[in-house]
Amino acid sequence: MKSAWIILSALIGGMLLGIVVETISVDAGTASLPFIEPIGLLWLNALKMTIIPLIVALLITGITATADAARAGKLAGRAVAIFIGANLVAGLMTLLVLPLLLRAFPLSASAAEGLRHGLGGTTETAPSPHFADFLLSLIPTNPIAAAADSAILPLIVFTTIFAFAITRIGGAERATLSGFFKALGDAMLVVIGWVLALAPIGVFALGYALAIKAGIAAFGGLAHYVLMLSMIGVCTIILGLLLAVLVVRIPLPRFIRAMVPTFAVALSTQSSLASLPAMLRSSAELGVDPKKADIVLPLAVALFRFTSPAMNLAVVVYVAWLFGIELTPWEMAVGLAVALAAALSSVSLPGSISFVTSIAPIAVSMGVPVAPLGLLVAVETFPDIFRTLGNVVGDVAATKYAADGIDDDAPPAGEAS
Template sequence: MLAQIFIGFILAIILGAIFGPKIEVVQPLGDLFLRLIKFIVVPLVLASLITGITSLNNIKKLLSVGGKTITYFMGTTFMAVVIGLLVGFGISPGKGLDITLPTESAEKTEIPSVIDTILNIIPVNPFESLSTGNILQIIFIAIAIGLAITAVGEKAKPLANFFDALALVMYKITGVIMKLAPIGIFGILAPIVGNYGLDILLPLVKVILAVAIACAIQLLVTYSIAVRTLGKMSPLVFLKGIAPAGLFAFTTASSSATLPLSIKNTEENLGVSKEISSFVLPFGSTINMDGAAIYQGIAVIFIAQFFNIELTIMQLITVMFMTVLVSIGAAGVPGAGLIMLTMVLQSVNLPLEGIALVAAIDRILDMFRTSINVIGDASAAVVVQESENKKNLKKAA
């Protein structure tokens, strides 16, 4: 599949560059594939997460796996924003830039308060959450049902079996849909390449380069060290195993759309158990935003340099901690990347007008950060799996 996806990826770039906007004729292929992915995401997340919780057998084990997962996500997100800031200072994407600030500022998005963010996790109508695809609320529903099934015990076994069977059915449908991935990727990426001209990219090429370099460092250093030391897995085995999902995420710029392939890759290629992957990956696809953290760090440096503002040490520390906190707080909100950047800029009193500077290339940057988010989720699954394996061996001994 990796070879097929890569061929579709390369063809999309070549033909998009040759035919320009005319290549939009193939866009229905991408739209069809994305609709098929969206068709399976909600039942897959619900069924797989409930199955993952019930397969852990007890609440104590759930808390153990959940605690390790959240701790890992917080740690890698912190590393991501530090890398973003360092690369931003090293490349200095905002210095000497001659761009006329757009007369229309970036679209204003209402920033929810911390209390509202917490309350919005709890659905008023579970069926509305399922129909609208609110992943954060669906995760809450799945956790509540999974915990209740575990607490009830034997009498709830038929319901547990139902969700287990539903998860297996969704995996089967996913396998069929994924055979269309190379064609779908071609249909998604070719129109993007055809419509983005060098006139937009060249002035901001240093920003794109900075994000690409920082993402590569996060991948080759942070995740590689984590899977080697904590996950006891060769980084090469890990990267090869998760490569199809990473490439798919890069093309679609959607963690949710990539989730079925991520689950397939981590279980089949990386040896992660179903109970771990079905909990960590749906959870991570919503709250883990390492790629977005990298983007925040670089965007803050870029905007500060563009407006000739010197950032203090305290402001940089604030950026680091705010990025880690809002990565979870902005989860489930449409345009989470923009929400996060707005909140971080406000925390250090940088001009919000700077958001408009990166708006033109946000779709391209989103491809990099989504790919890193997805690979980070997989690395968490590998690390948590190894930790649970050690725990089980100690109990057996």
Template sequence: MKAHQKMLVGIVLGTVAGLLAHWLAGDSAWLSWTVTNITQPVGRIFIRLLLMLVVPLLFSALVMGVCELDLKQLGRLGAKTFGYTVVLSAISVLLGLVLVNVLQPGAGFSQEAIAAARSNPSALKSAPTPSNTSPAALIVSMVPDNPIRTAADGDMIGLIVFALIFGAGLAVTQTPAALKLREVLQGLYDVMMRLIEGVLKLAPIGVAALLFSVMAQLGVEVLGSILSYVAVVLLALGLHMFGVYSLAIRFLGGRNPISFFRDVRLAMVTAFSTASSSASLPTALKVAEENLKLPRHVSRFVLTAGSAMNQNGTALFEGVTVLFIAQVYGVPLSLGDQAVIMFICVLAGIGTAGVPAGSLPVIMMILGLFKIPPEGIGLILGVDRFLDMCRTTLNVTGDLAAALYVARGEPDDPEPSTAPAESSAS
């Protein structure tokens, strides 16, 4: 069986078994013992294996993502690409947060179910809450005085800022030792990705255990909210794809949106089928140069960097998912909290791996930061593969829209290129 087929079996078995147990046993002692001593530990081991990889994966991915910008030689292209990425990512996350707050897909659970769910101890260590929450104090607190202690305390905002600064310093340092350090960090990233692949092979068992625990406690009422959650994510992705991107293509790229979507449909189909921005990169390069007629030096730079950094759909998905799980478990999030979540999602989009399920470690980190029970991740794992395909389509389309914007006003290729287009993901 293929990986997604095994995942589907785990989803079905965990969901059906959990619902049957809730219906037949209710609040019986044996069901409580089974959840407490068998399914919850198995699910938490799967979660902790993912959490174990968060810090080294996030740090290495962010540093390598910034290094790939080649700040010395491509400062103008880098500035335009980074500015576009930040603005469009912020719009996507804001759109998702507004829809979650308005439509409330996670609301409506009984108080008994919420109390039972919240009684589960968290597997994540939450970052310390700052004593001063003024805008100036929050900005100051973003800059860590000790990055190692910051990572140990779970302050991922500080870790992200340090990784961005470290990556910029590494990008402009061209000594032999610095180049070797870059190779070491690339090796660290490669190892973390291989470990992620290994952990995800255990996903069918972990997902089945998580879903059994959740369904046994919450019952059939959770299914309606999951469908509502999927609908909110798809609505947000659709509005950003055909609303925000269409406006950007028309006014920033100077092209007809209908023609653009027709020209890039091959890249969109590839992204949907692979659920990987990195795997879609060769097709995106081909589409940009042959269909959109963009200068090679622009398309290669923007699309290569974008496959790792311009993750609008992923940032949107992370924000919506965190708020949805918070609503399910009755964890209140103020507007300030949601602003911090939005900020983290935008920054983390730079470091989220462009592979299937690459956003899960970031979501786990944000859940811990805001004391949201991590077991809630089991609610969305069952539908994550389909949503991953959808958000990856948005990511790749966004990369091409960004290339269109950056290429506007740029000269054609300075000299004919004799090398074939790069076909490997960075």
């Protein structure tokens, strides 16, 4: 949390300095751009270079870990199915609700133009491919070339197929390949950690350039983005509560009372992992067998991000709307599929890292610019509060639903039935 606030402070400081310089002398602001903006772009390129290998490594380890968990027993398998189904519902909610919110709370034309110009965006988009061409592009004839060309969607298709193939080979071979990609992912996380350590410098430069290009309107644009994403976060929490009441059959007052200690920990730490002990107590208060909770809740913390597909899609849909990109139904369907896959690959990662690794492949697969993520990650501090609250709601509700659907184990042989 400390690093997130430092990055946010760097963004605000860079923007304030840019506005002051622009106010004093427009020529000085313009003249300073070639010296300061490349620093931010260099940092952004360093962030982008980690995306391809990290996505491949984390997607493979996420799928193999999910498959192993599903094979661990009926309770674990039921839990994994619930996780995937809940993520699908949450992602669909964003695709339906966010366009309505953007129409109900539009950004002013001047603020939108200023923010778009400051982020280097353009309203000129390439024509959407025909559906047949789109289908043909899903299967890469050369996965290495797809990776080199940053063709994320076909690369994800190949990686997903490869990951499921790994789950069908012998135990020793599966462990070897899974271990290799886990090591690759761990090494790339070290690299991206180094890059994010320089985030205050890069974000400061990007914020300065944004303010020089867009002026005070940049603050309004970023505030609108934070508001829209936070509203989707609130909608996701409401969706989780509705699922708890209507599907899991828990009375709302009882669920809220049981979750109060967990909410307190989630708000103070913004971490689902740190909230695990509190979630175990909340589950016990809701009548979940502790033995079952001890299986499902750690699995939920490791594999389940109820808010990830919803809020990650919201970022991409917002950027598309800002840049005037019309998303077709199949592009949104592909984005939803990639968001579900990315949710598996971002397990247990810090917020700033998962923000980039989860959202970048969604954006590329939907034809939406990736560059704005370098700045938007700086204001993730506020929406991340709703991410954590929604995640703990989803974790506890899913645990209760999974546990209620599985009978207690039969007594061991030799005991009276």
